[in-house]
Amino acid sequence: MFYREAGDFKTSYLQDGQTFPIRFDRYRYYAVLAFGFLVVPFIINDYWANAILLPFLIYAIAAVGLNILTGYCGQVSLGTGGFMAVGAYACYKLMTAFPEVSMFIHVILAGGVTALVGVLFGLPSLRIKGFYLAVATLAAQFFLVWLFNRVPWFYNYSASGQISAPERDVFGIILTGPNAPAWATYLFCLIFLTLAGLIARNLTRGTVGRSWMAIRDMDIAAEIIGVNPLKAKMTAFAVSSFFVGISGALFFSIYLGAVEVGEAFGIQKSFLVLFMVIIGGLGSIFGSFAGAAFLVVLPVVLKLLGVDLLGWPTDIVAHFQLVIVGALIIVFLVLEPHGIAQLWRVVKEKLRLWPFPH
Amino acid sequence: MLDQAEGYITDDGRKIGGVVMEMKNITLRFGGVVAIKDISFDIREGEIRAIIGPNGAGKSSMLNVISGFYVPSEGEVWFRGEKRPPMRPYEIARQGIARTFQNIALFEGMSVLDNVMTGRLTQMKSGLFSQALWKGKAEAEEIANREIVEQVIDFLEIQHIRKTPVARLPYGLKKRVELARALAAQPKLLLLDEPMAGMNVEEKEDMCRFILDVNDEFGTTIALIEHDMGVVMDLSDRVVVMDYGKKIGDGPPDEVRNNPDVIDAYLGVAHD
Numbered sequence: 001m002f003y004r005e006a007g008d009f010k011t012s013y014l015q016d017g018q019t020f021p022i023r024f025d026r027y028r029y030y031a032v033l034a035f036g037f038l039v040v041p042f043i044i045n046d047y048w049a050n051a052i053l054l055p056f057l058i059y060a061i062a063a064v065g066l067n068i069l070t071g072y073c074g075q076v077s078l079g080t081g082g083f084m085a086v087g088a089y090a091c092y093k094l095m096t097a098f099p100e101v102s103m104f105i106h107v108i109l110a111g112g113v114t115a116l117v118g119v120l121f122g123l124p125s126l127r128i129k130g131f132y133l134a135v136a137t138l139a140a141q142f143f144l145v146w147l148f149n150r151v152p153w154f155y156n157y158s159a160s161g162q163i164s165a166p167e168r169d170v171f172g173i174i175l176t177g178p179n180a181p182a183w184a185t186y187l188f189c190l191i192f193l194t195l196a197g198l199i200a201r202n203l204t205r206g207t208v209g210r211s212w213m214a215i216r217d218m219d220i221a222a223e224i225i226g227v228n229p230l231k232a233k234m235t236a237f238a239v240s241s242f243f244v245g246i247s248g249a250l251f252f253s254i255y256l257g258a259v260e261v262g263e264a265f266g267i268q269k270s271f272l273v274l275f276m277v278i279i280g281g282l283g284s285i286f287g288s289f290a291g292a293a294f295l296v297v298l299p300v301v302l303k304l305l306g307v308d309l310l311g312w313p314t315d316i317v318a319h320f321q322l323v324i325v326g327a328l329i330i331v332f333l334v335l336e337p338h339g340i341a342q343l344w345r346v347v348k349e350k351l352r353l354w355p356f357p358h
Numbered sequence: 359m360l361d362q363a364e365g366y367i368t369d370d371g372r373k374i375g376g377v378v379m380e381m382k383n384i385t386l387r388f389g390g391v392v393a394i395k396d397i398s399f400d401i402r403e404g405e406i407r408a409i410i411g412p413n414g415a416g417k418s419s420m421l422n423v424i425s426g427f428y429v430p431s432e433g434e435v436w437f438r439g440e441k442r443p444p445m446r447p448y449e450i451a452r453q454g455i456a457r458t459f460q461n462i463a464l465f466e467g468m469s470v471l472d473n474v475m476t477g478r479l480t481q482m483k484s485g486l487f488s489q490a491l492w493k494g495k496a497e498a499e500e501i502a503n504r505e506i507v508e509q510v511i512d513f514l515e516i517q518h519i520r521k522t523p524v525a526r527l528p529y530g531l532k533k534r535v536e537l538a539r540a541l542a543a544q545p546k547l548l549l550l551d552e553p554m555a556g557m558n559v560e561e562k563e564d565m566c567r568f569i570l571d572v573n574d575e576f577g578t579t580i581a582l583i584e585h586d587m588g589v590v591m592d593l594s595d596r597v598v599v600m601d602y603g604k605k606i607g608d609g610p611p612d613e614v615r616n617n618p619d620v621i622d623a624y625l626g627v628a629h630d
Contacts, residue, residue, distance in 0.1 A: 013504040014497070202492040206500060207482040214476050216463050221463035224425055225539065226451030226480035235486060283467060 065243030074216030082271035087248030114245020122237030281341025375403030477542030
């Protein structure tokens with residue numbers, strides 16, 4: 001019934017390679033984009049922005065980044081938190097050094113700085129893989145957090161050792177600090193997420209994406225058919241870190257406003273984003289979105305259920321929340337190891353035929 | 359019949375050119391084990407060259423030396439008139455040597471189309487930014503290479519599984535997709551490591567037909583390892599026979615078939 005390719009003829013290779021080859025899917029995607037850009041900004045309030053939408057948008061960017069590295073190129077990384085911190089501190093230094101420059105440029109440059117750092121810490125991947133690479137990136141995580149704690153230049157010698165975002169704007173619209181309107185911060189992050197999604201999709205469906213996936217699936221064969229492993233792995237680290245850096249910059253400047261590095265970008269952040277990618281589905285852009293949504297919305301829903309509906313004390317609910325989220329992750333991974341993206345693929349297959357059995 | 363510089367004409371009228379690849383006194387050691395012992399042979403343009411021998415004779419090692427996966431301990435590899443300097447395998451692929459593997463080495467997580475497209479990676483040069491925007495050079499390059507890939511897909515008759523993930527395919531088709539991936543690179547020298555291993559008679563016949571067609575239509579030079587003697591004797595123009603890392607025979611199939619050393623190696627020899 002839905003998602004049927006019947007009657008939807010492709011007459012060029014360009015059409016055949018497009019992101020949403022099925023017409024129904026394409027229109028649904030346009031509808032979601034239009035709703036996100038044109039409707040949500042008018043109905044958004046501070047609670048929705050801070051509790052759900054901003055964290056979802058920002059984590060989704062990080063998840064897209066990590067998915068490129070781990071899901072598409074097969075290089076396990078536990079350094080996501082550290083790379084987010086690089087993005088955040090780069091953004092902070094840029095914001096304080098060039099106050100008159102647009103936030104857009106700061107955030108993108110922060111991503112660029114993170115890409116360079118990512119390539120540097122990605123170099124061990126040329127010799128080691130799997131668990132050993134995970135340990136090497138873990139070293140990056142701890143080193144970067146230590147660096148930002150210990151070198152006062154990074155936090156501009158502030159007494160608290162924290163960094164806090166000064167008020168900055170884009171075209172006169174305030175984006176950071178306590179006076180920023182919810183719709184502006186939301187739109188700003190949404191633009192970055194949309195761009196990240198588009199770029200990630202374009203890269204993964206083309207030449208670079210194929211060399212990443214070739215390295216992931218069988219690195220020796222990939223090299224023999226002509227993939228330069230150095231180039232493939234380094235571009236994966238660069239692009240991945242670019243997105244993770246942007247997400248870190250937004251997380252600090254737009255969402256939190258003030259950051260203590262060990263707390264905001266610690267090892268638990270690395271694991272959170274890794275869980276998002278695994279639960280959403282490795283090697284799927286949609287999966288990164290779904291995983292981020294799942295792990296951002298689930299705690300909020302559990303809190304609403306426990307505190308508001310059942311009237312339990314907040315601290316008990318907070319603990320239960322951890323237990324339930326953890327249990328759900330295990331149950332989910334046992335039932336569907338390929339994540340929400342795979343679940344969605346199965347649903348689509350079923351919808352093709354629905355309501356008929358064959 | 360065999361002219362050193364000019365090449366020769368086969369019985370069925372195909373013209374075989376000069377030497378494309380020459381292995382000079384190749385020796386390959388792994389620690390104390392000598393896998394290949396001082397072997398020399400050449401491969402001529404447009405010919406189908408077979409490497410045969412009993413298990414453990416060093417055939418696959420020889421193919422790995424040609425494709426650059428192993429660097430020979432001693433000896434020289436000459437490709438198209440030039441001595442090959444030490445190179446990474448992907449650089450050798452860029453010179454126009456493509457191969458298939460004994461145990462299928464396809465990228466299981468990708469579709470057939472994407473797998474065959476990876477064969478074109480050596481030819482695709484658009485930059486990261488162009489690809490990120492999917493405009494200009496990246497798009498044009500994708501379409502141009504897709505056309506070549508579609509020709510290969512048509513040629514090998516795998517149109518119907520174009521969008522199928524490779525992991526879902528049966529063994530025989532996987533072998534064919536792997537051949538497609540190697541062909542997509544439009545190689546000057548195609549190496550096939552046991553292209554018919556584990557196939558039934560019909561699949562073998564199909565594969566033989568494809569190998570002959572490739573050689574016939576594109577003039578591709580092919581070097582292959584195969585255990586099925588009927589296939590080898592029918593397909594190949596010249597045969598190298600290896601045993602325990604040494605070359606024990608080299609020449610046209612008929613000559614090799616009657617070589618006493620070869621018969622000993624295959625049938626065993628009485629030790630009394």
